[in-house]
Amino acid sequence: MPRCPIVRPEVVRVPLAEGDFLDLKKQLNTGEYRAMLTAQFREPNAGDRAVINLEQMGFSKVLAYVLGWSFVDFNNQPLQFSAETLRSIHPNVFAEILAAVEAHDESQELERVAAKNGQDGATVSSAISPSAA
């Protein structure tokens, strides 16, 4: 039976401290995943090897996954999620967000591995005939 490779855009709500939450993409598609990886590197000069962009480490993962959050601004109004807003929040809160996103990313990776193993049907090894000595 042919497979459907399209990533269904689903949202999962992940709790944070003090009753706050994040809304995350359940799974990244290929374009989002590759864009996230690409954002973590930069080319210092044409022809040189790409180097890790420390400013983007973690940041690109949060931007790739997060769709929204429960945070509010100084006037108690909903705080729109954006790259600019993300740069303006307290480092401790960013660390909390990053930890939640990384935990979600790891659980998705485990699900992908489990699905692949189940799909391949390679979990049971075949019997080996004893060789004639």
Place this chain on the structure above:
Amino acid sequence: MVGSIRGVVGQIRWSYYIAATINNYTVTRADDHWTLVATVVLSDAFKLSQQPLIFVAPHAKGEWRWPILSCALQNGALSARLGQMEL
């Protein structure tokens, strides 16, 4: 009963993705259904072909949302049949 809503900016979304950005829309209500006529300024053909699609029209206090039952896009002109407004 017939009524209509006119607006400038709207979107067609497939879940959290923007399938199309639209301009100058008119939503008309006729008894048991709604229809949408609009101009598409940006669109993603793949996302527009997915289901379910939602038409989102922002207003001062939030946004109106309708499920799209069927739609057709020709030369930037979009026409769609909408379900009941989501409350």
